[in-house]
Amino acid sequence: MNGVIQTLSALAEPNRLAIVELLRDGPRSVGDIVDRLGLSQPLVSKHLKVLSDVAIVDRRVDGKRRIYGLEQSRFAELDRWLDTFASLWDDRLDRLQAHLDRTEATS
Template identity: 55%
Template sequence: MPRQNPVMDMTTLSALAEPNRMSIVELLRDGPLTVGEIADRLSLRQPQASKHLKILSDNGIVEVKAEANRRIYRLRPEPFLTLESWVESFRHVMQDRFDNLEEYLRKLQNKEKSEL
């Protein structure tokens, strides 16, 4: 049965490619934060942080919860599970290639020994 390869949403990778957004994701890995906390920790102006958070939110990477006058952001697990599955599909391909290379090298070594 052929192995199913997961489809990676390129908008996720595109959103994560921007350094400030990647830094935000790395901060949120440790738990939810407000816009102000994110801006302070990354030395960004709050409007800049908000702009990056909106892009991350629009791409399904973070979710926001309003509490009184604060907006608290947290990572959504789904895009990272998809990313993990996508990377894992390459791991299988690479392992198959390494196995084939190992077998080829073994045959070469055996051939050299038999020619001696």
């Protein structure tokens, strides 16, 4: 649970969320992230450090470049946590469907 809280807290910051959304398409260098998001390099590096510290992204070195990608295990953990709410949504959607069926039958 602690990892989920850390993940959600980190993603609550808009620039970090934008970085994660960009990395969803695949690993990118810091320079590419800077160019695509129009943020300064020091700001991107600061956000990548936060994301790395909570294991949302991982980093590999390619010569002088640092390549960042998403850490799949962190998102799997988040997915498992979200699944615990599935029955809540299923129940609500079932009640909505029943209401719509009743409304259609009376029309």
